[in-house]
Amino acid sequence: MKELMSHNYYHQLFLFFFGIHLLGGDYGLVVMGQNTKQVVIEEFKVGVVLDLNMSVAKVWLTSMNMALSDFYATTSHKRRLVFHVRDSNRDVLDASSAAIDLIKNVEVQAIIGPMSSSQAIHMVLLGSRSQVPIISFSATSPSISLSQNPYFIRTSLEDSAQVNAIAAVVKAFGWRTVVPLYEDTEYGHGIIPYLVDALQSVNTRVPYRSVFPVSASDDRIVQELHNLRTMQTRVFILHMASPLGLRIFEKAKKIGMMSEGYSWMVTEGLGSHLSSYNSSVIDSMQGVIAVRPYIPISKELSSFGVKWKRKFQKENPDIERSLDILGIWAYDTVWALARAVEKLKNANPRFSKGKTSSLNSSDVAKLGVSQIGPELLQGISNIKFKGLSGDFHLVNRQLQSKTFQILNVVGTGAREVGIWTLSNGIIKDISLVETAKSTYLASNKDNLRPIIWPGDTTDIPKGWEIPTNDKKLRIGVPVKMGFNEFVKVEKNSDSYSGYEVTGYCIEVFDAALNKLPYAVLYDLIPYQNSDGKAGSYDDLVYQVNVQKFDAVVGDxxxxxxxxEIVDFTLPYAEGGVSMVVRVKKDMSKDTWIFLKPLEWKLWVTTGAFFLIIGAVIWILEHRVNREFRGGPHPLYQWGTMLSFSFSTLVFAQKERVLSTLGRFVIGIWFFVVLILTQSYTANLTSMLTIQRSDPTYSDINELIKYGYNVGYQEGSFVFGMLKQKGFVESNLKIYRSPEEFDEAFSKGTSKGGIDAAFEELPYIELLLASYCDKYMMVGEIYQNDGLSFVFPKGSPLGPDISRKILSIREEGKTQKLKQASFKSKISCSNKDAFASSNSLTLSSFWVLFLITGLCAAFSIIVFLIVFLRENRHILNDSNSATREKIIDLLEKFYEYDENRMITYFECNPACNEQNKFVLNEDKQAAETVDTGDSPPRIDNSPSIASFGIVTPQNVNSNTARRNSTTLNADYDIGYFTATSEGDADFENSTPRDGVRTSPLHNLMTHDIDLQGHRGFEEY
Known part of the structure; x- marks a missing residue:
């Protein structure tokens, strides 16, 4: 308790002497002591320049004085800041004069202020000259360059820091155009380039900028607001200081611009003071969205707010104000300066005198130079501490923040609807900053809490409206002498513009407008150039860019x-440019027409596969099938292979395929051949049936090389395209209508006409419908995006029209409108006017060839595996060299396989119904035997059993059946299918003349009639 009383005593004594110092004048030192101990506190002079007549200046000054008291009450110190306050009277010159007085006469070591960016621009020059830091928490304009003013310190955020948060909100609601309103000052102008760039980065356009003088009259404000009402844009961003900004909201409410359909946003300049505005001001701002720096709530801030309010009301009982963000920054600014002063090593407050001459004796020239300015500047720049506003840390002499608060003015104040951070984008609550994932990076309106918009509605404004002052859209249309099916302009005195405009393009545009949920009023104005003639399409489009037209509707x-200068809707007609030439009739038959059903690549591939399949079948069959052995010379076998392969084309092959793998391959190949032959036949039939028409020219290079004239439609971009392709301008001829098109072709190049024309696909369709028996489209199609409607860059109407065009195209309405418009021109039914290659291509069959190749490869691999396995004794023979092994394997591969050989033979005339084909199960012999007078019984039963010959004379009924062989399936033996029935012991077989017999051990015979048929013989 004694120590506490002693502490309070010294504290009271200190306040007493400090009060005397403030009231009695400037003292260089404050001396405190007890007994023989003395504490010397150095005075550190600091200038303060504010507009003291403004209530907000009193708010900030209260915060600064409280910061001074709190710092020295809680911190041991050896120096004390002493404020020397000056009034700038809202004037740039007064602010500069105050700074000169403070530096020259008072010799302050730092100046806090001024309030506005306009005043700061001049004051920072004085600070740089005298090395006195100018510290401002309210001069936020980015136009004050920190790099060019080394003694300027901004302890607040630069205005440009908030533009990304504003752009994120605009993007979240999909607004395509925004109009900024700002005051005609450094503060107002400074943010605009950054704001426009941020909006453009989210594909939002700024079609107009509204600038208000600070001293604008009410009439001037109302006049400008009425001007804004006549525009389509309904999203406004207000960047102004309080007095002017609040007047604009007051007038906007009176003329109905704070109603449903409008959207207003304010920057930090107004957003930071929302808590200080009275009820009438808040009432005029209902539905406004505000963006301001985020200040985290803390116990210290809450406690300070209570104390600040008590002190402010005591000092200013007639003023109702609340603590704002700048007041908090003012508090932290004083703390930062006091901390930096305490850390100074050189505390010499002296000024060195400036150099002057008789020619330059102004007050500015007489300013001294602070000796501790550089050290103080460095000290403030490096200060870091936890302030009322959060972490106080200057980067490049400027406060940094990556978090902004999004507010909605509703009811009696403002409520938070979201937070924007540099790393997370828009989020609903600050607690999500640490847990937010990358999904928040994209601005999304769902990440905001519900917003009450102007007009007390929750319906999100679409951002634009058709002007409500009965001003119609001025829509330009091209004037065409021909092709009136697209756009037709006729004089009509009953029309507002004096013209009546009809055609396919107009009907599509009207169909899209009719689907919009709102009405669009417009006038169609034919475009003519300064000479009174129809201008080019490029000139017509340019009129939208210079705002002569609000849109262009036409082809x-x-x-x-x-x-690059306008926006297009989605195309309503297909795009592309191609060549049109005269048809050359050829009634004679084409000698080589039989080759044209298939393209050459398909012919080559098919031929190659005939050879491949023939080779594969030969490999699989030649060791087990006598019919693939041919003669003694290898060429005979190759001849057999080729003959078999190509005969499959007509399914007339003589040789029978017996092996399982061979049948597998030939089955797949038969399917492919069937598809190819059927396709070939159908295509050839089509070519021979339809009257053939050939183009006179089909190669663009031929036209260029020989200097033929080509035509293009007047005003079309095709002219430039043809020049790029290499055509000489003198060879490019204009036509204005289908009639001129036909006339130019009839003349030809020799008579000043044309031999080819380049046109867009929609026009070609119309031309061929009119002259389908005379012209055809040939050659390459040069792609483009098609026909569309034109709107200014960023027009909000363009996307809506695009969506409706897509809708009517999906419904097929555009096609119906085109048929109705072109109906009178469709004079023939020949649909073969478009020249195209009817040859079948390899791309249509490559999958079939791929499957066939894979199956063939698989069969060969299986065959080789079995072959090598059966002849592994050759591979394993250690006494043979590798070369000998290879030769042995090749010989083995080529020779007959006596154990597996199956051949066909033709029964000679001597065969009779009693001759039987015998299979010996031990593979050693084959006999033709006489089974007696009775004809053999042929058993075609499909049952699975042992098989053999059964005859009445030769079978001993007492002989037991033995050595039966059971099959698992029907045994295919060419023309017949025999099922096994059993074997018999032919013990009493008798040889016949001319027929050799052998002992019939384990003999089985097939019940097959050999007379006049082909049979088997197995060795």
Whole structure:
């Protein structure tokens, strides 16, 4: 208790002497002592320049004084800041004069202020000259360059820091156009370039900028607001200081611009003071979205707010204000300066005198130079501490923040609807900052809490409206002398514009407008150039860019150059440019027409596979099938292979395929051949049936090489395309209508006409419908995006029209409208006018060839595996060299396989119904035997059993059946299918003349009639 009383005593004594110092004048030192101990506190002079007549300045000054008291009450110190306050009177010159006075006469070591960016621009020059740091928490304009003003310190956020948060909100609601409103000051202008860049990065356009003088009259404000009402945009961003900004909201509410359909946003300049505005101001701002720096809530801040309010009301009983963000930054600014001063090593407050001459004796020239300025500047720049506003840390002499608060003015104040952070984008609550994932990086309106918009509605404004002052959209249309099916302009005195515009393009545009949920009023205005003639399409599109027209409706093609200055809707007609030439009739038969059903690649591939399949079948059959052995010379076998392969084309092959793998391959190949032959026949029939028409020219290079004239439609971009292709301009001829098109072709190049024309696909369709028996489209199609409608860059109407065009195209309505518009021109039914290659291509059959190749490869691999396994004794023979092994394997591969050989033979005339074909199960002999006078019984039963010959004379009924062989399936033996029935012991077989017999051990015979048929013989 004694120590506490002693502490309170010294504290009271200190306040007493400090009060005397403030009231009695400037003292260089404050001396405190007890007994023989003395504490010397150095005075550190600091200038303060504010607009003291403004209530907000009183808010900030209260915060600064409280910061001074709190710092020295809680921190041991050896120096004390002493404020020297000056009034800038809202004037740039007064602010500069105050700074000169403070530096020259008072010799302050730092200046806090001024309030506005306009005043700061001049004051920072004085600070740099005298090395006195100018510290401002309210001069936020980015136009004040920190790099060019080394003694300027901004202890607040630069205005440009908030533009990304604003752009994120705009993107979240999909607004395509935004109009900024700002004051005509450094503060107002400074943010605009950064704001426009941020909006453009989210594909939002700024079609207009509204600038208000600070001293604008009410009439001037109302006039400008009425001007904004006549525009389509309904999203406004207000960047102003409080007095002017609040007046604009007041007038906007009176003229109905704070109603449903409008959206208003305010920057930090107004958003930071929302808690200080009275009820009438808040009432005029209902539904406004505000963006301001995020200040984390803490116990210290809450406690300070209570104490600040008590002190402010005591000092300013007639003013109702609340603590704002700048007041908090003012508090932290004083703490930062006091901390930096305590850390100074050189505390010499002296100024060195400036150099002057008789020619330059102004007050600015007489300013001294602070000796501790550089050290103080460095000390403040390096200060880091936990302040009321959060972490106080200057980067490049400027406060940094990556978090902004999004507020919605509703009811009696503002409520938080979201948070924006640099790393997470828009989130609902600050607690999600640590847990938010990358999904939050994309701005999403679902990440915001519900918002009450102007007009007391929760319906999100779409961001634009058709002007409500009965001003119609001025829509330009091309004037065409021909091709009136697309756009037709006729004079009509009853029309507002004096013209009546009809055609396919107009009907599509009206169909899209009719699907919109709102009405669009417009006037169609024919475009004519300064000479009164129809202008080019490029000139017509340019009129939208210079705002002469609000849109262009017509047969305008989307091109890259045009899309740089305007926006196009989705195309309503197909795109592409191709060549049209006269048809050359050829009634004679084409000698080589039989080759044209298939393209050459398909012919080559088919021929190759005939050879491949023939080779594969030969490999699989030649060791077990006598019919693939041919003569003694190898060439005979190759002849057999080729003959078999190509005969499969007509399924007339003589040789029978017996092996399982061979049948597998030939079955697949038969299917492929069947598909090919059927396709070939159908295509050839089509070519021979339909009257053939050939183009006179089909190669663009031929036209260029021989200097033939080519035509293009007047005003079309095709002219530039042809010049790029290499055509000489003198060979490019204009036509304006289908009639001129036909006339130019009838003349030809020799008479000043044309031999080819390049046109867009929609026009070609119309031309061929009119002259389908005379012209045809040939050659390459040069792709483009098609015909579309034109709107200004960022127009909000364009995307809506695009969606409706997509809708009517899906419904097929565009096609119906085109048929109705072109109906009068469809004069023939020949649909073969478009020249195209009817040859079948390899791409249509490559899968079949791939499957066939894989099956053939699989069969060969299996065959080789079995072959090598059966002849592994050759491979395992250690006494033979590798070369000898290879030769032995090749010989083995080529020779007959006596154990497996199956051949066909033709029964000679001597065969009779009693001759039987005998299979010996031990593979040693084959006999033709006489079974007696009775004809053999042929058993075609499909049952599975042992098989053999059964005759009445030769079978001993007492002889037991033995050595039966059971099959698991029907045994295919060519023309017959015999099932086994059993074997018999032919003990009493008798040789006949001319027929050799042998002992019949384990003999089995097939019940097959050999007379006049082909049979088997197995060795």
């Amino acid at each position: 305008v093609t989307i091109t890259a150059n045009r899309s």
